[in-house]
Amino acid sequence: MSQSTVSVKTYAFTLIGLLALTLLTSLLALVDLGNFSFIAGVAIAAVKASLIACFFMHALYEMKLIRVIMAGGMIWFLIMISLTLGDYLTRGWMPYPGK
Amino acid sequence: MADPIALALREQFHSAEQQRETSTVGMWIFLITEVMLFGGLFTAFSVYRMSHPAAFDQGSADMEFWMGAVNTAVLICSSFCMAMAVHSAEKGKNGRLAFFLILTILIGLVFLGIKFTEYYLHYHDQKLPGIVFHDTSPDAAYVQMFFVFYFLMTGLHAFHMIIGEGILGAMLFRTLLGSFSERYHTPVELAGLYWHFVDTVWVFLFAIFYIPGAHMK
Numbered sequence: 001m002s003q004s005t006v007s008v009k010t011y012a013f014t015l016i017g018l019l020a021l022t023l024l025t026s027l028l029a030l031v032d033l034g035n036f037s038f039i040a041g042v043a044i045a046a047v048k049a050s051l052i053a054c055f056f057m058h059a060l061y062e063m064k065l066i067r068v069i070m071a072g073g074m075i076w077f078l079i080m081i082s083l084t085l086g087d088y089l090t091r092g093w094m095p096y097p098g099k
Numbered sequence: 100m101a102d103p104i105a106l107a108l109r110e111q112f113h114s115a116e117q118q119r120e121t122s123t124v125g126m127w128i129f130l131i132t133e134v135m136l137f138g139g140l141f142t143a144f145s146v147y148r149m150s151h152p153a154a155f156d157q158g159s160a161d162m163e164f165w166m167g168a169v170n171t172a173v174l175i176c177s178s179f180c181m182a183m184a185v186h187s188a189e190k191g192k193n194g195r196l197a198f199f200l201i202l203t204i205l206i207g208l209v210f211l212g213i214k215f216t217e218y219y220l221h222y223h224d225q226k227l228p229g230i231v232f233h234d235t236s237p238d239a240a241y242v243q244m245f246f247v248f249y250f251l252m253t254g255l256h257a258f259h260m261i262i263g264e265g266i267l268g269a270m271l272f273r274t275l276l277g278s279f280s281e282r283y284h285t286p287v288e289l290a291g292l293y294w295h296f297v298d299t300v301w302v303f304l305f306a307i308f309y310i311p312g313a314h315m316k
Contacts, residue, residue, distance in 0.1 A: 011179060011183060011186065014179075015176070019172055026164075026313075032315075038310065055182075057296070063120060069127045084142050
């Protein structure tokens with residue numbers, strides 16, 4: 001695998017994108033969106049994290065094995081959070097105590 | 100002077116390229132274990148947040164929102180400087196590499212300064228769970244739980260930042276010694292990966308702690 005250098009321009013655009021998203025999050029936070037504000041905040045954070053991973057961390061330019069490792073990590077994290085929340089969120093759906 | 104790459108190539112590797120790939124894969128696997136470490140805390144936070152949304156919004160309203168937002172921008176700028184440091188290393192420009200490493204370290208220190216100022220303000224507001232915690236609302240126990248998560252997760256993050264500062268300091272030292280060149284700069288790249296990862300964690304911490312209650316102030 002040969003290393004391809006990411007250009008300064010790409011880094012600069014990533015920086016501007018990240019700062020713009022931070023401003024957007026901060027402005028959204030000042031509006032009362034109810035529970036949606038938490039979801040919107042985490043969603044924008046996920047976009048920012050992908051920008052950092054893709055460009056600053058060179059995930060887009062690295063060998064495929066790195067992407068497999070990243071995907072593996074994400075899948076295990078999603079299993080952890082979805083099964084745990086799947087339990088807690090659905091408690092009380094049944095009319096029996098403790099179900 | 101001896102070729103740094105010849106000095107850096109360990110005997111178990113076939114080539115410098117293989118050595119670099121091995122190190123990079125090892126670093127990414129380490130970062131995934133870090134995802135699991137913070138992921139467990141994020142999961143626990145989500146469970147508590149869903150069980151007690153009002154208390155957690157109230158806790159979030161007690162955050163110093165603008166300090167958190169400025170700190171996010173500060174950390175993003177430090178990540179950019181780190182990316183520029185790696186870029187300079189790839190081009191073999193050691194002077195620029197040292198400059199960007201120093202800049203990254205300094206901006207990282209600004210982040211820690213703002214963070215510890217926030218901690219002091221929470222202490223001043225008597226929001227330090229287990230030590231001085233004053234809250235008269237009916238949900239006080241769960242507001243305190245919010246602060247337990249806040250101090251645990253941002254504290255763990257700050258601890259990572261402090262370790263990162265040490266790693267960057269070591270990279271700067273090695274740069275000044277002339278250990279890196281266009282052909283060998285893997286440690287700088289890996290230190291960069293760690294620094295960007297710590298930045299990513301903060302982006303999520305900002306989203307879960309500062310945003311939900313910011314409009315209530």
